[in-house]
Amino acid sequence: GNSVTQMEGPVTLSEEAFLTINCTYTATGYPSLFWYVQYPGEGLQLLLKATKADDKGSNKGFEATYRKETTSFHLEKGSVQVSDSAVYFCAQGAQKLVFGQGTRLTINP
């Protein structure tokens, strides 16, 4: 069945460091791919999405590229900030979403 595997956390970085959170998926067909962010005590917010191969989603300095050949959708940011501390979820789907297990990111000043 369809699944999403995310990089194990937690991840701790210093401010201004480069961030990569790996995400790979298995799917039948070509699902849309998403990154959601969950700040402490809050709900799920869509961070970015890509709907077909080679699409790049971007938002708030974060980027991810839909790679069909490697079935990946890695999240990157060039210079993280303390306010980026949150749990990040990779997800796939067209209607029903399948989520990864989440990666807790902590940014230290």
Added chain:
Amino acid sequence: EPEVTQTPSHQVTQMGQEVILRCVPISNHLYFYWYRQILGQKVEFLVSFYNNEISEKSEIFDDQFSVERPDGSNFTLKIRSTKLEDSAMYFCASILPYRQGVGYGYTFGSGTRLTVV
């Protein structure tokens, strides 16, 4: 920007009691969903609802769960006899249908934290 609204934000209930979680999806959306997230774990699909009926449900969504759209605006999740393991954050979501290769990203509500004691 349109929002999905969930109420209450936090509910505490005694084991064995019935609980109803409420959601108001975005008005022109057609598909509605419930997901749950047990503390510290991944978000899991429960059920999808389209055209006034369940279109898909997971193995978690057993006979203790039901959904309905009673009045064309609200979308509710009922748990008939709550168990301790039902304690979780429950998220409602709605979308327009996926068509023409463009995925309409979900809009999630902010969630209801259900605590069963």
